[in-house]
Amino acid sequence: xxxxxxxxxxxxxxxxxxxxxxxxxxxxxxxxxxxxxxxxxxxxxxxxxxxxxxxxxxxxxxxxxxxxxxxxxxxxxxxxxxxxxxxxxxxxxxxxxxxxxxxxxxxxxxxxxxxxxxxxxxxxxxxxxxxxxxxxxxxxxxxxxxxxxxxxxxxxxxxxxxxxxxxxxxxxxxxxxxxxxxxxxxxxxxxxxxxxxxxxxxxxxxxxxxxxxxxxxxxxxxxxxxxxxxx
Amino acid sequence: xxxxxxxxxxxxxxxxxxxxxxxxxxxxxxxxxxxxxxxxxxxxxxxxxxxxxxxxxxxxxxxxxxxxxxxxxxxxxxxxxxxxxxxxxxxxxxxxxxxxxxxxxxxxxxxxxxxxxxxxxxxxxxxxxxxxxxxxxxxxxxxxxxxxxxxxxxxxxxxxxxxxxxxxxxxxxxxxxxxxxxxxxxxxxxxxxxxxxxxxxxxxxxxxxxxxxxxxxxxxxxxxxxxxxxx
Numbered sequence: 001x002x003x004x005x006x007x008x009x010x011x012x013x014x015x016x017x018x019x020x021x022x023x024x025x026x027x028x029x030x031x032x033x034x035x036x037x038x039x040x041x042x043x044x045x046x047x048x049x050x051x052x053x054x055x056x057x058x059x060x061x062x063x064x065x066x067x068x069x070x071x072x073x074x075x076x077x078x079x080x081x082x083x084x085x086x087x088x089x090x091x092x093x094x095x096x097x098x099x100x101x102x103x104x105x106x107x108x109x110x111x112x113x114x115x116x117x118x119x120x121x122x123x124x125x126x127x128x129x130x131x132x133x134x135x136x137x138x139x140x141x142x143x144x145x146x147x148x149x150x151x152x153x154x155x156x157x158x159x160x161x162x163x164x165x166x167x168x169x170x171x172x173x174x175x176x177x178x179x180x181x182x183x184x185x186x187x188x189x190x191x192x193x194x195x196x197x198x199x200x201x202x203x204x205x206x207x208x209x210x211x212x213x214x215x216x217x218x219x220x221x222x223x224x225x226x227x228x229x230x231x
Numbered sequence: 232x233x234x235x236x237x238x239x240x241x242x243x244x245x246x247x248x249x250x251x252x253x254x255x256x257x258x259x260x261x262x263x264x265x266x267x268x269x270x271x272x273x274x275x276x277x278x279x280x281x282x283x284x285x286x287x288x289x290x291x292x293x294x295x296x297x298x299x300x301x302x303x304x305x306x307x308x309x310x311x312x313x314x315x316x317x318x319x320x321x322x323x324x325x326x327x328x329x330x331x332x333x334x335x336x337x338x339x340x341x342x343x344x345x346x347x348x349x350x351x352x353x354x355x356x357x358x359x360x361x362x363x364x365x366x367x368x369x370x371x372x373x374x375x376x377x378x379x380x381x382x383x384x385x386x387x388x389x390x391x392x393x394x395x396x397x398x399x400x401x402x403x404x405x406x407x408x409x410x411x412x413x414x415x416x417x418x419x420x421x422x423x424x425x426x427x428x429x430x431x432x433x434x435x436x437x438x439x440x441x442x443x444x445x446x447x448x449x450x451x452x453x454x455x456x457x458x459x460x461x462x
Contacts, residue, residue, distance in 0.1 A: 218449040227404045229460040
């Protein structure tokens with residue numbers, strides 16, 4: 001069971017037993033959505049549990065629990081998308097869309113032909129920002145889990161995971177036997193990367209990196225939810 | 232057969248018998264990609280035909296045909312996505328991604344709950360811009376067809392098309408029997424719209440409008456290309 005059938009306000013809190021709103025979320029509920037004391041919304045811990053709450057009185061609207069805590073089993077298999085570091089604001093778009101689509105983990109990685117490299121400080125800043133984007137997108141799309149945004153990985157780390165596969169126009173149709181999909185950089189895969197890991201195909205067209213990441217998430221989520229079948 | 236196996240420069244020209252480059256495309260080939268006289272690329276008429284050309288000498292690099300004209304049959308069924316007018320720069324993102332994914336037509340429409348309305352002048356400007364985005368995305372993703380960007384339609388126009396369907400979280404799995412998918416506005420569908428047209432489901436999550444449009448295109452294209460099967 002998912003929170004409340006697809007509409008109504010939804011927020012994340014650290015502790016469902018004693019829910020407290022972050023300032024930004026309190027602002028969102030009270031200022032943007034104009035909830036008033038006594039109005040109900042759903043709160044989730046971002047780790048699979050949620051409950052109905054009512055907005056308390058007082059300026060920050062401390063939530064009052066108004067329903068039992070419900071735990072939602074994690075869907076299987078766990079879906080993970082690795083995306084090669086790419087230029088510009090694309091990682092945020094990728095994380096936002098993948099979160100909406102229900103992906104469980106998103107991991108940036110350095111590919112042989114990644115033009116962009118992040119030093120430690122820049123990586124930390126980017127990862128923090130991506131985690132914020134994931135939290136906001138999970139809230140808006142009413143998820144009970146916030147996807148894990150991994151630290152910047154190497155191709156070898158990800159390709160060693162069971163079921164890992166590259167996205168490549170010469171690959172096979174996607175399947176749940178390969179629930180970890182790596183998306184290459186604009187320059188494509190190196191010969192070494194090709195040799196190391198099998199490939200699935202997401203489209204007959206040449207896709208931009210961020211489109212490939214979204215397409216992979218869409219297809220894997222549809223397969224996992226039974227909205228499409230393996231061809 | 233698609234142009235040249237997925238890499239190498241690709242441009243659109245009005246006439247494949249006497250190919251001429253638009254200034255912007257000549258600039259792209261010569262300045263950005265640094266092609267030199269004699270280098271080959273593919274040119275397409277955006278309507279299914281393409282041929283190999285070589286860059287001519289001279290400042291504008293008039294192309295010299297270097298291969299026969301190849302015609303690529305249009306894939307069936309024709310895929311069309313209607314998207315309700317939405318705020319901000321999203322229509323451009325939608326058109327770019329849908330073009331990459333091989334959708335044949337993209338049509339903005341006014342839904343009952345569309346917050347945004349375009350007057351005639353604004354609509355003309357937006358449509359012109361979206362056609363430019365489609366052309367650029369089709370070029371980059373090496374398509375031989377530029378998708379049709381329709382004039383702003385009404386819900387009734389699109390829902391009357393055979394095989395039209397709404398995207399809705401309560402719908403059935405997508406299938407090629409419904410190759411025209413309408414994406415609602417952020418406020419959702421009105422009761423009248425719900426009554427008028429059946430629905431397909433793209434995800435178990437609540438998706439933003441632009442994510443739903445991309446997910447619909449991904450799933451329909453995968454079904455058409457045999458990369459996934461109807462569930």
